[in-house]
Amino acid sequence: MRALETDALDGLLVTSRANIRYLTGFSGSAAVVAVTRADVLLVTDFRYDEQARAEAGPVARVEVESTSVWDRFFKELATLGPLDAMGYEAHSVSVHDAGRFAEAGKAWRWTPTTELVERLRAAKDDVEVVAIRNAALLAGEAFHQTLGEVRAGMTELAIAGLLEGALRRLGSEGHPFPTIVASGPRSALPHARSSTRTVAAGEWLLLDFGAQVDGYCADLTRTVVVGARATERQRVLYELVRDAQQRARTAVRAGMTGRDADALAREPIAARGFGAAFGHSLGHGLGLEVHEAPRLSKTNTDPLPAGAVVTIEPGVYLAGDGGVRIEDDVHLPAGERGAELLSDGLTDLLELV
Ligand code: ZN
Numbered sequence: 001m002r003a004l005e006t007d008a009l010d011g012l013l014v015t016s017r018a019n020i021r022y023l024t025g026f027s028g029s030a031a032v033v034a035v036t037r038a039d040v041l042l043v044t045d046f047r048y049d050e051q052a053r054a055e056a057g058p059v060a061r062v063e064v065e066s067t068s069v070w071d072r073f074f075k076e077l078a079t080l081g082p083l084d085a086m087g088y089e090a091h092s093v094s095v096h097d098a099g100r101f102a103e104a105g106k107a108w109r110w111t112p113t114t115e116l117v118e119r120l121r122a123a124k125d126d127v128e129v130v131a132i133r134n135a136a137l138l139a140g141e142a143f144h145q146t147l148g149e150v151r152a153g154m155t156e157l158a159i160a161g162l163l164e165g166a167l168r169r170l171g172s173e174g175h176p177f178p179t180i181v182a183s184g185p186r187s188a189l190p191h192a193r194s195s196t197r198t199v200a201a202g203e204w205l206l207l208d209f210g211a212q213v214d215g216y217c218a219d220l221t222r223t224v225v226v227g228a229r230a231t232e233r234q235r236v237l238y239e240l241v242r243d244a245q246q247r248a249r250t251a252v253r254a255g256m257t258g259r260d261a262d263a264l265a266r267e268p269i270a271a272r273g274f275g276a277a278f279g280h281s282l283g284h285g286l287g288l289e290v291h292e293a294p295r296l297s298k299t300n301t302d303p304l305p306a307g308a309v310v311t312i313e314p315g316v317y318l319a320g321d322g323g324v325r326i327e328d329d330v331h332l333p334a335g336e337r338g339a340e341l342l343s344d345g346l347t348d349l350l351e352l353v
């Protein structure tokens with residue numbers, strides 16, 4: 001693993017579940033992994049004996065322990081080597097687990113690292129892009145199947161239930177985050193939770209939902225009008241967000257800074273006087289986790305890596321009134337090819353009448 005050389009490490013202790021899956025293929029919930037320049041070691045407990053051997057066996061030395069995974073890990077680590085400088089993932093190790101280094105880990109020099117594997121994960125290969133596209137298309141299909149059943153008078157939770165059922169029936173492995181269904185004035189809460197509120201005719205209905213295929217996540221948002229034609233005011237607000245989203249998802253490129261990407265949607269919204277109502281960043285990376293590197297935000301001055309898959313999700317929120325957010329998923333290939341839309345991109349205003 002070349003990233004180790006850059007950081008002058010002999011090895012890395014990997015504890016983040018998503019990073020373990022990325023490096024070894026193991027999808028279980030409990031394992032400790034060491035990656036050195038020559039070896040990959042995975043220690044898990046007896047529940048995952050078969051699964052770990054099947055998933056990680058081709059790339060890792062798999063050890064199964066029935067009493068203490070950590071004690072066994074340090075014992076096995078001592079057989080790899082010689083190793084001196086070992087990194088650990090500062091963002092995923094608990095204070096409790098870090099205490100173990102002081103005890104059983106005395107033989108190594110431990111250095112905190114941040115986002116070492118996450119940086120590798122940001123650039124997706126073809127297999128990963130296909131999984132995300134499949135998840136995104138599945139999510140879009142679930143949304144369209146659900147729309148036919150949505151009526152004024154239903155609660156947000158009931159609508160979330162219909163959508164989650166459709167996602168599952170179509171093959172989503174799970175819900176990468178709690179489905180957001182927000183109606184009327186609640187659509188102005190950028191991260192509302194679905195509630196028992198009943199949606200009334202003529203109101204906004206905002207749905208933000210995910211799907212997961214082969215471990216990879218998609219993340220979509222659609223905003224529709226329920227039970228009536230949109231008012232002129234609703235139409236103007238919707239078209240503003242839609243135009244900004246379209247501009248950003250077409251023009252975003254690898255190599256552009258996160259800040260410049262964010263500006264693609266922020267500028268037209270601000271030019272129309274709604275800058276303050278777009279209070280979050282434009283998007284985030286997608287992969288084994290639903291929020292990962294890179295960030296498309298005002299504060300990210302790093303270039304977006306080639307191969308990244310990101311969301312494009314501008315929103316305008318008018319407190320007490322309502323909000324519109326539209327979110328699609330795009331791949332940023334290397335070279336001159338433009339952004340590749342992975343989700344269906346069907347963002348014409350829908351009026352469920
Ligand atoms: Zn979302």
Ligand code: ZN
Nearest residue numbers: 219311313327
């Ligand atoms: Zn998102």
